[in-house]
Amino acid sequence: MTDFTLNAEVRSDLGKGASRRLRRNAAQVPAVIYGGNQEPVSISILAKEIAKLLENEAAYAHVIELSVGSTKHNVLVKALQRHPAKGHILHADFIRVVAGQKLTAKVPVHFMNQEAAVKKGGEISHTETELEVSCLPKDLPEFIEVDLANAEIGTIIHLSDVKAPKGVEFVALAHGNDLAVANVHAPRVQVEDEAAGEGEGAAE
CATH class of the missing domain: 2.170.120.20 (Ribosomal protein L25, C-terminal domain)
Structure with missing residues (x-):
């Protein structure tokens, strides 16, 4: 179903301060998975991994297999927040894709x-x-x-x-x-x- 993959970790330390620390100290990007009649999940992704994935234009309109621990989610990139001057990703929103349901x-x-x-x-x-x-x-x-x-x-x-x-x-x-x-x-x-x-x- 997908040719694109990402690995992520569950993020429990939430809020703007936590997100800044995550980006600064761990070189990770805070993100959220939502939709698909399930609860939103806050996650973090290595900045270099998501940057590499998005070098391919097709990734913006392609189903991505996002692994969070042992759970795999089929998702689409819904929104990205970038640094206004440097252009790197500050936050990502992913929406779940459900087979058989229009998106x-x-x-x-x-x-x-x-x-x-x-x-x-x-x-x-x-x-x-x-x-x-x-x-x-x-x-x-x-x-x-x-x-x-x-x-x-x-x-x-x-x-x-x-x-x-x-x-x-x-x-x-x-x-x-x-x-x-x-x-x-x-x-x-x-x-x-x-x-x-x-x-x-x-x-x-």
């Missing part, structure tokens, strides 16, 4: 064939870099592909234009929100030059 998760977007749009003279703006999906754990994709091969200048790619993998539903669409995922526009310099030219014409 929601944010999945990275991979934009394909961008060079085709660029060759046509366009510039690409990525308005969404991740999308929230709903699906069974077995259907959770590591990423969503958005193909820009046929995109012309002036094209806006909406969520409804993106093909969802089998068994996957876009949460925003289910709520009637057809997000703009990307758009192809004329280069900014060209737009500014044309605007300047129009201004000069008006002055004459």
